[in-house]
Amino acid sequence: MTSSDALNMLRNHPGYQTLVQRRNRLAFSLTVIVLGCYSLFVCAVSWRPDLLLIEPAVLGLTTGIWSALVLIIGSWLLTAVYVVRANGAFDHMTQVLLTEVNV
Template identity: 45%
Template sequence: MSDSIYARVRRNPNYQVLVRRRGRLAVVLSALVLVSYYSFMMVVAFAPGLLGRPLGEGATLSVGVPIGAGIIVVSWLLTGVYSYFANGPFDDLTNDLIRETAE
């Protein structure tokens, strides 16, 4: 592609909107994953007894196992949220941008 096409894309208001929205979503989702994961790791490091307690009287499963599984499920759900936006609103903005730039 030529430099003039790149310049037209960068000047397009839809490009600015796309970059801003995609960046904001990436930061929010990354923060949610990192906070949940590192919070879990901090509890493991500094209060291991908290997660090591059994779920109930006579139970062999500890509290940490469902919490760890929950973190994995949350990561999957956040991946789904990003996929929804990437294949929906972001895709629409990208298609508008391509259509406007090609004119």
């Protein structure tokens, strides 16, 4: 079996289609969440900067600083979600697929 035959078998396998669809759906969902949150933050900075200047009684930081921290830490957490999923379920699906196709 040539490498192009193996590649065609892999691409036409229903498990491969499922893997690609699940991986793309997760990546798209996480991207939309991150971009939506950052867009809301930019809109708040542009249209209502006074909301970001409020100083709650927590460490003397403004709501703008807290919002930025939540965005950054949230992005890290969403990246961790993707990495855990990719190293767990997606890697397992890939190994099963490669075994079935005998690559």
